[in-house]
Amino acid sequence: MIKSWTDVKEEAAEYLSRLIQINTSNSLQNEMEAIRLLVEIAERNGLYTKVHQTGENRGNVVISLKADYHEPIILLSHLDVVPANEEDWEVPPFSGEIVDDVMWGRGTIDTKQLTITQLMVLLLLKRNNITLNRDVIMVATSDEENGSQYGLIPFLEDYPHLFKNSIVFNEGGGFPILIDEHVYYLCELGQKGLARVKITAKNDFTSNPYLPNNSAWQNIIKTIEAFQSPEIIERIPSSTNTLFSTIAFDKGISFSEKDFETFIKIIPSSYVSLFKAMAKSTFSITKWDGGKKHSTAGTKYEIYLDCRPIPSVTRDLFKEVLREILGDIPVEYEILSFSQGYESQINKTHLALFEEEVKKEVPHAKVVPFLSIGGSDSRHLNSLSSQIYGYCPMLPDMTFDKVITMVHGINERIPLESLRFGIQNMYNILVKMEGSDRYDNGYERNYI
Numbered sequence: 323m324i325k326s327w328t329d330v331k332e333e334a335a336e337y338l339s340r341l342i343q344i345n346t347s348n349s350l351q352n353e354m355e356a357i358r359l360l361v362e363i364a365e366r367n368g369l370y371t372k373v374h375q376t377g378e379n380r381g382n383v384v385i386s387l388k389a390d391y392h393e394p395i396i397l398l399s400h401l402d403v404v405p406a407n408e409e410d411w412e413v414p415p416f417s418g419e420i421v422d423d424v425m426w427g428r429g430t431i432d433t434k435q436l437t438i439t440q441l442m443v444l445l446l447l448k449r450n451n452i453t454l455n456r457d458v459i460m461v462a463t464s465d466e467e468n469g470s471q472y473g474l475i476p477f478l479e480d481y482p483h484l485f486k487n488s489i490v491f492n493e494g495g496g497f498p499i500l501i502d503e504h505v506y507y508l509c510e511l512g513q514k515g516l517a518r519v520k521i522t523a524k525n526d527f528t529s530n531p532y533l534p535n536n537s538a539w540q541n542i543i544k545t546i547e548a549f550q551s552p553e554i555i556e557r558i559p560s561s562t563n564t565l566f567s568t569i570a571f572d573k574g575i576s577f578s579e580k581d582f583e584t585f586i587k588i589i590p591s592s593y594v595s596l597f598k599a600m601a602k603s604t605f606s607i608t609k610w611d612g613g614k615k616h617s618t619a620g621t622k623y624e625i626y627l628d629c630r631p632i633p634s635v636t637r638d639l640f641k642e643v644l645r646e647i648l649g650d651i652p653v654e655y656e657i658l659s660f661s662q663g664y665e666s667q668i669n670k671t672h673l674a675l676f677e678e679e680v681k682k683e684v685p686h687a688k689v690v691p692f693l694s695i696g697g698s699d700s701r702h703l704n705s706l707s708s709q710i711y712g713y714c715p716m717l718p719d720m721t722f723d724k725v726i727t728m729v730h731g732i733n734e735r736i737p738l739e740s741l742r743f744g745i746q747n748m749y750n751i752l753v754k755m756e757g758s759d760r761y762d763n764g765y766e767r768n769y770i
Contacts, residue, residue: 333442341437342425344356351380353464380465380473382461398491410732488708492698495507495510498715499723506688507689513701515640517640519629521625554643568688603632630663633663637660666710666711672709716744
């Protein structure tokens with residue numbers, strides 16, 4: 323029987339280190355070795371496991387308290403990671419080494435830390451004989467970093483009803499932002515969409531290499547300028563509006579969409595780009611083809627756009643947005659791909675519970691909704707009427723702006739106290755959310 327949260331931290335650190343040492347870089351396509359480790363730990367501790375194979379050495383694993391489950395709360399994470407070049411790191415990225423109570427390695431944030439947090443929560447529920455009103459399972463997937471074709475997508479095809487009307491905890495939030503004396507914990511309640519667009523400008527028939535009219539060049543420049551600061555009218559997403567309103571209230575002012583530029587001036591410069599991206603659709607040029615040395619020899623120019631529309635923008639509406647931005651510029655556009663964003667409804671009761679737990683160690687904390695500008699497996703669940711939370715909190719030294727530089731970057735690492743903090747919060751949240759009165763109310767206190 324584990325006696326204290328210090329014991330929990332030490333056990334979790336051992337498991338996380340072992341998991342980090344398994345190099346599951348997506349390009350290696352070898353997540354099954356990590357799955358076998360999870361199965362070994364889970365079954366040794368009396369949990370049930372189900373392996374779902376999706377390819378050679380690839381698949382997903384379900385770990386549960388019972389052999390059968392119905393409309394469970396689902397703890398979701400992924401086991402693959404992006405590659406890491408050891409020469410760029412201060413500590414080897416697949417060592418799982420602990421230096422000054424901080425664990426280093428690829429996946430310590432994205433998202434092997436989350437996998438081990440969720441596994442520890444199930445182990446604690448099992449060991450303490452906690453009976454909840456709803457089943458709880460964890461699902462660890464493969465291939466999230468490359469589109470989930472060998473991960474969650476085939477899992478949903480084979481188990482189409484498991485996520486229906488479920489509550490899901492996934493990656494994406496729990497990192498605080500600090501503004502003045504306030505600590506705002508971001509709980510992801512939605513994600514922006516993702517679209518890839520190709521725009522082509524061609525010279526008219528009078529153009530030739532000796533007497534060029536450069537019309538294609540001129541039109542592609544106009545197009546680039548049009549997408550730099552597009553003037554489109556959009557409603558700020560509800561989760562973003564709530565976040566901004568909360569911060570404005572704490573600043574002693576009220577937030578209005580009409581006064582967005584006034585509001586943004588009171589935000590620390592390190593968060594301005596993030597806040598602007600959460601409020602509106604954004605467009606970035608990722609590739610440019612054309613010019614004399616290109617195969618088209620200056621007869622046409624192409625640019626490729628990475629577009630992040632706000633969740634309310636459907637594919638048809640996105641076409642209207644493109645036409646509005648381009649106006650009468652004589653270019654052609656092609657939507658290469660489009661995935662609509664999503665936004666879960668704000669459940670004030672749940673957010674209040676998350677805040678109650680985090681305040682036990684961070685008294686000035688507030689849990690606020692957050693619209694992610696990136697993407698995760700959560701986007702595949704939007705059509706299933708799931709309530710999706712991107713949330714697993716860390717201590718205030720792991721701020722959003724600090725974490726974002728390590729995700730897919732170098733020197734990814736997590737203080738073990740933040741690992742413990744996340745486990746303790748998620749354990750207490752599930753116990754209280756599902757009706758048991760047997761939850762831990764203090765650091766270093768026995769569970770029972």
